[in-house]
Amino acid sequence: MSLQQCRAVWEELEAEFQLLQETHKIYRQKLEEVNTLQTACSNSIQKQTRKLKKLKCSLQGCKHTADVEDANLIQQINTHIKEKQHFFFDMEAYLPKKNGLYLNLVLGNMNVILPTNQAKFAYKDEYEKFKLCLTIILLLGAVACRFILHYRVTDEVFNFLLVWYYCTLTIRESILISNGSRIKGWWVSHHYVSTFLSGVMLTWPDGLIYQLFRNQFLAFSIFQSCVQFLQYYYQSGCLYRLRALGERNPLDLTVEGFQSWMWRGLTFLLPCLFFGHFWQLYNAITLFELSRHEACKEWQVFVLALTFLLLFLGNFLSTLKVVHAKFQKNKGMKKH
Numbered sequence: 001m002s003l004q005q006c007r008a009v010w011e012e013l014e015a016e017f018q019l020l021q022e023t024h025k026i027y028r029q030k031l032e033e034v035n036t037l038q039t040a041c042s043n044s045i046q047k048q049t050r051k052l053k054k055l056k057c058s059l060q061g062c063k064h065t066a067d068v069e070d071a072n073l074i075q076q077i078n079t080h081i082k083e084k085q086h087f088f089f090d091m092e093a094y095l096p097k098k099n100g101l102y103l104n105l106v107l108g109n110m111n112v113i114l115p116t117n118q119a120k121f122a123y124k125d126e127y128e129k130f131k132l133c134l135t136i137i138l139l140l141g142a143v144a145c146r147f148i149l150h151y152r153v154t155d156e157v158f159n160f161l162l163v164w165y166y167c168t169l170t171i172r173e174s175i176l177i178s179n180g181s182r183i184k185g186w187w188v189s190h191h192y193v194s195t196f197l198s199g200v201m202l203t204w205p206d207g208l209i210y211q212l213f214r215n216q217f218l219a220f221s222i223f224q225s226c227v228q229f230l231q232y233y234y235q236s237g238c239l240y241r242l243r244a245l246g247e248r249n250p251l252d253l254t255v256e257g258f259q260s261w262m263w264r265g266l267t268f269l270l271p272c273l274f275f276g277h278f279w280q281l282y283n284a285i286t287l288f289e290l291s292r293h294e295a296c297k298e299w300q301v302f303v304l305a306l307t308f309l310l311l312f313l314g315n316f317l318s319t320l321k322v323v324h325a326k327f328q329k330n331k332g333m334k335k336h
Contacts, residue, residue, distance in 0.1 A: 093180030
């Protein structure tokens with residue numbers, strides 16, 4: 001390359017650099033504008049929320065002295081208040097806000113709000129793929145430990161993988177909740193309890209009592225992974241149909257349990273779910289019996305028994321509640 005050619009390239013680079021500087025300057029200005037708008041929206045939502053709460057309390061007091069016409073007006077205003085609260089929830093999904101205690105402990109005061117719908121959906125899809133891949137890996141790991149690798153070190157690797165998996169799920173779910181995903185109820189707490197259980201399993205030293213429970217736990221892990229694998233595929237298809245019909249939030253996720261929207265096409269999984277719940281109860285009973293064994297010196301045995309019992313109660317009662325509510329709804333529809 002000649003000197004003249006080098007000079008031409010340099011001048012071209014210099015022009016591109018000037019354009020880059022201008023573009024970056026505009027980008028920073030827009031960011032500042034966005035931050036200003038975000039603050040204004042957040043403050044306005046908080047102000048309106050406080051006013052709506054006061055208004056709701058005032059309307060509650062007016063109910064006692066209201067005639068029929070006033071009562072209808074109060075009902076209309078309360079309906080509009082509920083609608084506004086739903087709008088505020090959707091708006092806040094795009095605005096920076098303080099993280100909950102768990103995210104603060106893990107990530108600090110970092111903004112985890114994703115700026116666009118596309119980014120939110122991409123993160124949700126990546127979460128689902130992560131769950132599917134790890135479910136398959138855990139299934140293979142449990143099979144290997146149960147039938148091939150009879151070593152304590154491989155058990156430790158498997159238990160560590162469980163701890164890491166559930167810890168990661170809790171963090172990702174907390175981020176999705178901050179971004180507007182309506183995950184709620186027991187199925188949020190379920191992963192925290194599972195993280196604790198896996199951590200206790202990881203610290204349980206090898207010995208007679210551990211070996212007496214090992215195969216039962218690995219068999220349970222194989223069954224659980226198989227059910228979760230089936231659930232993922234059927235729930236994904238069910239959610240896809242409901243989203244297309246506009247009946248579900250686009251950020252709704254697959255869960256380990258059973259919810260009302262899964263009724264169509266997924267009821268065949270209910271026996272498997274209930275069998276898994278009662279297996280957790282069986283694990284708890286086995287561990288309670290092992291904790292009374294004369295050779296038992298480990299604190300992990302009794303703690304694991306209590307944790308499995310908690311998982312059974314949470315899973316069983318949550319599933320039973322959904323099934324009961326569905327039957328009650330079907331009875332009500334038949335009467336009408």
